[in-house]
Amino acid sequence: MGQVSEQVNQKAFGWAARDPSAVFSPFTFSRGATGENDVTFKVLYCEICHSDLHMAKNDLGEFCTYPLVPGHEIVGIVTEIGSKVEKFKIGDKVGVGCLVGCCRSCENCVNNLENYCPKMIPTQGAKYYDGTTTQGGYSDIMVANKHFVVYIPDDLPLDASAPLLCVGISVYGPLRFYELDKLGKHVGVVRLGGLGHVAVKFAKAMGVKVTCINTSTNKKKEAIEHLGADSFLVSSDQDICKAAISTMDGIIDTVSAPHALEPLIGLLKTNGKVVLIGCLEKPLELPVFPLLMGRKIVGGYASGGMTETQEMLYFASQHNIAAYIDVITMEYLNTAMDRLAKGDIRY
Missing domain, CATH: 3.40.50.720 (NAD(P)-binding Rossmann-like Domain)
Incomplete structure (x- = not known):
């Protein structure tokens, strides 16, 4: 059964870029309350993607709001669920990928192609329904509508499954x-x-x-x-x-x-x-x-809809597919970004 939380914002801690220099530093901010259709989870791993670096530098010609907490391949453990959430329970392994919102009514959305919705809301650096800026997974907690949360099968390693979300x-x-x-x-x-x-x-x-x-x-x-x-x-x-x-x-x-x-x-x-x-x-x-x-x-091809993403995770589980990774601490983030920019990485 879901736990009904008071409608108060939740304190979150992350690492943010403050300007296009893309230098990251500790950042305290607010996540929304766990609404009746929301899932809150403790973030344990988040992949560093090259598009995060592009986003932080604002070099893709897109609007970027600072401070920016990137990260769109986010996995962790559910800590709280809304009263109308039935698919997930506390303790489940879950993830959030490239999007956290869409119109849910256009032709693309109806056909499970939320990633191509004209009103798609990316996980990082976009305006959410309430006017706030979406902040990504370089943080300690995540709150998202249940529709945009996927279940991570138990036999997939949580750290190496994070990259699968993108x-x-x-x-x-x-x-x-x-x-x-x-x-x-x-x-x-x-x-x-x-x-x-x-x-x-x-x-x-x-x-x-x-x-x-x-x-x-x-x-x-x-x-x-x-x-x-x-x-x-x-x-x-x-x-x-x-x-x-x-x-x-x-x-x-x-x-x-x-x-x-x-x-x-x-x-x-x-x-x-x-x-x-x-x-x-x-x-x-x-x-x-x-x-x-x-x-x-x-x-x-760009990313995928929610149904296809969940299907992909089950397929990965059945065939023992995970990404090759190096696990780092958040304190290493700026060095990791420098290495990424220079191509000094294996995968």
């Missing part, structure tokens, strides 16, 4: 939607980083052939022996790339920097699909003729 759904979703999850399909994964290594895990669990596409061989052994990739293609090796032309049904492109699409399109079979999921600051050049000559598609 990274996981961002690769699981396009594999399903673009029908690259069928037996016999051949999928390429570009760049074996945070998104890429999880994409390989999900694709292999779906039973498809996977080729990792990287700029160097430094992760080849790991890709083959630990992640289970079937092959490894070095994009700078023209002979190897030439041999792989027209061999793939689809490619999950996780690159977040400017890069050429034409070589990737050339790797596709007729009707093949390149799916962009990297967060790009500048537009890419689109080579049209190769698309016309192969009836090929360049598509995109």
Whole structure:
């Protein structure tokens, strides 16, 4: 049964950026009260995502309100629930991903695509229904409407499941939607980083052939022996790339920097699909003729709706899928952000 709390704000402690320098410091702020449809949980882990750094620097051309507490892959243990919350109970492992609100009535929302709602409310740095600014998971507690809270299966490690709330759904979703999850399909994964290594895990669990596409061989052994990739293609090796032309049904492109699409399109079979999921600051050049000559598609995918996110977590649980992680304390946050900006991370 739910516990009915008094309608008073809850004191929260986090780390916030105060301006576009993206230097983080301790920050005390208020979370809303646990309303009748809300879930409050103690935050135990929150992934550091590159988009958090972009958000803190306000360099995506989006409105940013400071102080900003980032974090949109948040997991922890339920401490309080509203009187109308039946899906969760105190002590459950739960998470909140990229969104905490939407209109709940538009075509996208009705079709469980809340992430594409024109009035979608991101977990960090956005205006909530009550006019306050949403603050993310670099904090000690989280309060969210039950609709935007997902259950973390008991057999998933809580720390390594946090990235699945963004990274996981961002690769699981396009594999399903673009029908690259069928037996016999051949999928390429570009760049074996945070998104890429999880994409390989999900694709292999779906039973498809996977080729990792990287700029160097430094992760080849790991890709083959630990992640289970079937092959490894070095994009700078023209002979190897030439041999792989027209061999793939689809490619999950996780690159977040400017890069050429034409070589990737050339790797596709007729009707093949390149799916962009990297967060790009500048537009890419689109080579049209190769698309016309192969009836090929360049598509995109961003996060996922709540039903799909929960489905992804159950799939991850069934197939023992979790992200590779390094666990740090909040006091290490600024150093971690510097390393992230420099690319000084493994995954």
